[in-house]
Amino acid sequence: MSDNSINLYDMSLPDIENLMNKWDEPAFRARQIYRHLYVHLGNDPNEMTDLPVALRERIAEKTHFGDLRVDRVLTGDHGMTRKALFAMQDNSPVESVLMIYPDRATVCISSQSGCPMQCTFCATGKLGHLHDLTPGQIVEQVLWAARELNNVRKQAKGEIPGAISNVVYMGMGEPFNNYDNWWASVERLHDPTGFNMGARNFTVSTVGLVPGILKLAEADLPVNLAVSLHSADDKLRSEMMPVNKRYPITELIDAARTYTEKTRRRLSFEYVLLKEKNDFPEQALQLAGLLRGNVTTGKTMLFHVNLIPWNPVPGTSLNRSDRKRVINFQKVLKEHGIPCTVRVERGTDIAAACGQLAGGDIAGIRDENSPD
Numbered sequence: 167m168s169d170n171s172i173n174l175y176d177m178s179l180p181d182i183e184n185l186m187n188k189w190d191e192p193a194f195r196a197r198q199i200y201r202h203l204y205v206h207l208g209n210d211p212n213e214m215t216d217l218p219v220a221l222r223e224r225i226a227e228k229t230h231f232g233d234l235r236v237d238r239v240l241t242g243d244h245g246m247t248r249k250a251l252f253a254m255q256d257n258s259p260v261e262s263v264l265m266i267y268p269d270r271a272t273v274c275i276s277s278q279s280g281c282p283m284q285c286t287f288c289a290t291g292k293l294g295h296l297h298d299l300t301p302g303q304i305v306e307q308v309l310w311a312a313r314e315l316n317n318v319r320k321q322a323k324g325e326i327p328g329a330i331s332n333v334v335y336m337g338m339g340e341p342f343n344n345y346d347n348w349w350a351s352v353e354r355l356h357d358p359t360g361f362n363m364g365a366r367n368f369t370v371s372t373v374g375l376v377p378g379i380l381k382l383a384e385a386d387l388p389v390n391l392a393v394s395l396h397s398a399d400d401k402l403r404s405e406m407m408p409v410n411k412r413y414p415i416t417e418l419i420d421a422a423r424t425y426t427e428k429t430r431r432r433l434s435f436e437y438v439l440l441k442e443k444n445d446f447p448e449q450a451l452q453l454a455g456l457l458r459g460n461v462t463t464g465k466t467m468l469f470h471v472n473l474i475p476w477n478p479v480p481g482t483s484l485n486r487s488d489r490k491r492v493i494n495f496q497k498v499l500k501e502h503g504i505p506c507t508v509r510v511e512r513g514t515d516i517a518a519a520c521g522q523l524a525g526g527d528i529a530g531i532r533d534e535n536s537p538d
């Protein structure tokens with residue numbers, strides 16, 4: 167691949183039309199190529215047999231299909247959870263997780279390699295900020311998952327969904343810290359002439375970057391929003407999530423309310439439970455007070471709380487809340503009228519669960535590239 171080779175996934179349809187124009191090809195060739203990329207999931211010009219041979223050769227010579235090299239694919243949950251460990255050109259890690267259920271297939275993708283936000287409970291945060299991913303590098307993770315799903319369907323005996331049904335931006339990185347590239351990836355994957363993912367099938371998760379929440383409130387596609395809250399106390403939240411010093415809880419809740427008022431969409435507050443850190447019943451009461459306050463003062467906010475038992479991250483002194491503490495926490499919230507659920511877990515055995523993505527693996531799991 168030459169240094170100035172073009173990553174086709176970084177090109178919008180108008181960009182490909184411009185390229186065809188430059189190459190003296192008719193405009194309809196751009197739409198053919200675009201369909202190969204996003205409808206047929208093609209990544210080999212030799213298989214684009216409706217294109218003239220000379221054009222296929224030129225595509226092979228001047229462009230490439232993605233920047234991320236699949237280093238390994240790890241499988242868990244009887245093959246229904248699959249984590250891809252990608253390497254960028256300088257070997258920086260990027261990870262994506264495909265979770266297959268009988269009725270849906272969700273892919274969790276990364277918007278950055280590493281992350282600058284430094285949440286203390288998160289494996290990715292320990293890597294620091296390595297790269298902002300380009301729109302193409304974000305999109306190609308979903309295309310990997312779509313191809314992987316097709317392969318699983320060919321081999322599986324049971325019911326396997328026909329296509330990716332949900333894309334969640336909860337992998338490595340903070341999407342609003344790379345807002346423009348993240349949003350370009352949403353628009354590309356949403357495009358009805360291409361991958362055609364419904365806007366409501368996207369969920370973006372933020373650590374609480376207020377400007378991003380307010381910007382999304384004005385966006386023209388109704389994607390879902392999840393806000394990581396993790397504590398109703400500013401002191402503890404700042405300790406767990408340094409971003410809280412910049413955007414404290416009151417400011418964050420105000421932005422969340424503005425978002426739901428403008429969009430009329432419900433958001434979810436994510437709350438990762440750490441044993442004897444943020445999982446005491448009094449802390450559930452404080453959380454209920456914070457969120458109920460928005461109802462009782464007549465200021466409406468449509469929300470739901472998602473409780474997440476913390477997943478182990480090596481090198482921390484934190485502990486996972488046991489089931490009893492999780493249930494108690496949920497009980498207090500429910501008694502105070504807070505809608506909440508406990509997240510169903512996937513992928514903890516391959517370090518593919520929330521907060522566990524850090525470019526590595528864990529002993530004892532199956533590595534698709536290793537001999538049995």
Ligand code: SF4
Pocket residue numbers: 281282283284285288289290291292337338339340373521
């Ligand atoms: S939890 Fe999210 S925002 Fe915080 S360090 Fe990890 S990846 Fe970054």
